[in-house]
Amino acid sequence: MNRAQHEKLTALVSQPVNWQCRLDRYTSLSIGGPAEAVVKVDRRQELQPLLAFLAEENIPWRVIGRGTNLLVKDEGVTGVILILGSEFKTALKQSTNDTDTTIVRVGAGYALAKFALSCMEWGLAGVGFGCGIPGTLGGAVIMNAGAWGGEMSSIIESVRLTTAEGEERIARKELDFSYRCWNGFAAYSGSAVVSEVELELRNGEPNDIKQYCSVLQNRRKNAQPCEYPNAGSFFKNPANDSAGRLIDASGFKGLAVGGAMISEHHGNFLVNKGGATATDVLNLMKMVQAKVKIDSGVYLEPEVHFI
């Protein structure tokens, strides 16, 4: 970016821009080289003019949530990384004619686990699977995040996108999700931010919902290692099997390449045991994919996104 672009970008947002900012501090794997700029967008009204400016100037950009499903290259990324700030972290309950359900409008920057806990207090059921998933609602929509048989696609009423041109609301019937993916977003990739989501939740008894959430939280504590930085399940589970089981069967638990290691506790957790680079992670990933393909005939598709 040239000087004029620096000045314009700085003027478009209320928060100071972080220039040449390393992204390791924005990812749960603690890996990632610098972006030209990291921009926190606090105000809703800032987002569309910012996207219009980036489009006009042909500056590449990417919005991230909490970076809990991301591997960022060691050499970093060209352009701007956007992060949704305070005005994208609100939740508003809306009254409906239906006494069984409640619609909640949630900003895409809201943390999913925190939102699940709020719903527990409000007596709203359906998002309990999100207790313990450490990303934002925006990331969860893109990933169709889920656990223990629940997933985002089953509770989404609509998604609001912001683009350089304005806002667009996509209703449930037009949304096309599959396992850990909102397929339809590919058509918008690089041009739209998920800015808000409307969820339809069931009205329930706070105590029943609390009990259900605490069962899920305990299961998560037992199943998932958190001894080192990681990005959750690294690979998608193949149909009718588990990536962790296949990786374990190929003898990879505890295997390390540089600072990257397959967790000793969970075969599908690729962890940063200290000083790992993105290259270490990619080399380990390729080794795992090749050996599992030979041993089990299964190609393991990464769940993690690469930027």
Ligand SMILES: Cc1cc2nc3c(=O)[nH]c(=O)nc-3n(C[C@H](O)[C@H](O)[C@H](O)COP(=O)(O)OP(=O)(O)OC[C@H]3O[C@@H](n4cnc5c(N)ncnc54)[C@H](O)[C@@H]3O)c2cc1C
């Ligand atoms: C310990 C641990 C446990 C986990 N457990 C689970 C689990 O049980 N189930 C599960 O599904 N996942 C799990 N994950 C993975 C991760 O938390 C989810 O995929 C989460 O939804 C990602 O959200 P995020 O905000 O961190 O997204 P990011 O990782 O920041 O981004 C993911 C993708 O979404 C895009 N994106 C993010 N926000 C937006 C937006 N507002 N608009 C447009 N694009 C956007 C990014 O560009 C990127 O392509 C786990 C991760 C960790 C570290």
